Amino acid sequence: MTVSDQLKADKRSRIVEAAARVFASKGYAGAVVADIAIQAEIGKGTIYEYFDSKEDLFFAVFEWYLHRTGSAAMVSIGALGGSAAERLQALSASLMNLWDEIRDVFALVMEFWAASSSSQMRQRFKDAFRQGYDQYRALVASLIRDGMQRGEFRPDVDIESVAAALVGTWDALLLQAWFDSRFDPIAAANGFIDVVIQGMASTRQT
Amino acid sequence: MTVSDQLKADKRSRIVEAAARVFASKGYAGAVVADIAIQAEIGKGTIYEYFDSKEDLFFAVFEWYLHRTGSAAMVSIGALGGSAAERLQALSASLMNLWDEIRDVFALVMEFWAASSSSQMRQRFKDAFRQGYDQYRALVASLIRDGMQRGEFRPDVDIESVAAALVGTWDALLLQAWFDSRFDPIAAANGFIDVVIQGMASTRQT
Amino acid sequence: MTVSDQLKADKRSRIVEAAARVFASKGYAGAVVADIAIQAEIGKGTIYEYFDSKEDLFFAVFEWYLHRTGSAAMVSIGALGGSAAERLQALSASLMNLWDEIRDVFALVMEFWAASSSSQMRQRFKDAFRQGYDQYRALVASLIRDGMQRGEFRPDVDIESVAAALVGTWDALLLQAWFDSRFDPIAAANGFIDVVIQGMASTRQT
Amino acid sequence: MTVSDQLKADKRSRIVEAAARVFASKGYAGAVVADIAIQAEIGKGTIYEYFDSKEDLFFAVFEWYLHRTGSAAMVSIGALGGSAAERLQALSASLMNLWDEIRDVFALVMEFWAASSSSQMRQRFKDAFRQGYDQYRALVASLIRDGMQRGEFRPDVDIESVAAALVGTWDALLLQAWFDSRFDPIAAANGFIDVVIQGMASTRQT
DNA sequence: TATGAATGAGTCTTCATTCAT
């Protein structure tokens, strides 16, 4: 049982990863299920043993992607000790450091975004994104709030706004990197996070 | 001639605007040329008198969109006097104020992003986006540089990074608004731009 | 307009007749839309300009068949003068005479019957059949009733039963002819209708 | 061995009966082998231990059906004494009385008929049907011939025609009952057989 | 012997594009 379950799970992820590659390079609509099967080195029909439809598979890729990047990011946060500012910097850095790892599947993110607008899968993705952003913003907000309670940050900072904006900034820097290979999102994030921290800092900061 | 050219241009933009609506609601792949023709109240074949292909039409919609939003944004900048900080705030505000106007075609942006990854139209869109972001960043950078020269902003601010990040932030706040109708991008941008300005400000700012 | 409507109707019936041939020889499930297109000498996609689906086309064939046979049969009845017995004989004969004409599409009838049981198209066909049989039985019943009123037939004959049975008999004789090419439905119908008429006749018949 | 053979036969008929249900409700083409396996509460592969193909299984269902109904009908005949007329009436009644029992698998009959036209299984079914009808007609014919020899029926009755027609009528009355649940095949058969008997009767009948 | 995971041939259907009118 366990063995076969293991096999099944293995094959499932083989398919998901193959699909991720194909969706990333051709887009959702451009991807051909048969190609995914070839990439996964299985029969075309087998895909339908694991997923109800192409759309379903795409959503599975979405979840795979969330898990993959989400866990990478989260790890770096829990581990941290220092000041709120340091932790923000660390978070920023670790997110941007994902870039190299993510680069070749970043196209997926745009496909996910697009999927949230094409009426077919709209709600499913839109809901997931909303929830994801909610969590993300909440995480950053709590980091800032923490810094505020420690006296690192000024009390009049609009926490929610800053959290939302920072989350967005990280997303968008990767997007710019996607469009321009000469653009360095890590450097940009570093330079920027310092300004933001400075902007939130209690007056007596140097 | 001029009259007929005028007619031609009119019909062309009728098609583009109809296409924008359809692409926005169905996505590029989901949009059906015949639907666009119906929306534009013309014959299906007529579209091919004005555009070589569906892809071509999509690119025309892209250009139409850039023009539409770009001009709206740019206007607000040129007109401005005041301090660099004020101008940044004004820029931020005017961009976010586009939201209500853009909302119903914002799905297009995600389609454009996605198009920049589907190998078919990839380069065309990718190039356009790179160029667009370059200009955008340059604009913001020049604003900051200006503020630096006036002594408003500290000289050690990493101009390019902040410019890139701000441009990204605005994009991404709209994205979050797209996913969550309760999210207010205007408020978030306002709260955030203040922090950023504060962060760049020469020490003696209050 | 009229010309193009004419063309359209022509093409539609070209398709229906091609479909009738293919459905008759392969059965509904075994028929391939592409084959029908080839038979009709049109492009595969063209079929979908005229019919929403294979099922729809099949139903159109059904209607075509009903019309084709129905009208042939009805004609022979209206024209008749003689006694009720003569008219029954004539009806019987004219129905059976359809056999040669119908023979090569009779397989269709069985497909229609089967369609009335496969849950997919069930109701549509079942309703049509019920209605068709209702009309048929009513027709025969009125013929018998007429004979009864003229005093040709005994008053204690169960009109509805005889009508239903006769209608069924004709159907079933063709069915037997279908299974056995040596079986002569015309002769059988002739021999039988005489017995039935005899059985309904007022006692003083010779 | 005997025990295992018994088991084997049991499982075989479990499959056949499950198949009968599924074929009856979905039609031959619409039936899915996997569904049959589920109905039979066995593994999908097991079916292929007992039957070479779906078609084979379908034919087995056909034989099962013939056996099931055939034996039921035949029984009632052999047992009879009485006059030829009485025996015809009894046969008619017993066939029609099968209706309630058959009703829910009657769809199968239409599938069998249809199968005799789809080129794939055509001959196999067609032959079986021809043979079945031959036997049936012979049975009825012998009944009539018997009555003729006893002097019950007139000598000029066309035995073969009446036999064929009667056999057909019974079939067709069930068909009409299938299409219209309000139609009572038993009543119709009763009313009709009397007329037919009357029609064959020697003149001196009351 | 029984099983069900794997397979790929086979089909319906869609839709961008063409072109005769």
Next chain:
DNA sequence: CATGAATGAAGACTCATTCAT
């Protein structure tokens, strides 16, 4: 110029059948 009927390439999906366990 404008049109929309015709087209066929392309692709998601189904399912009978096989075969390793």
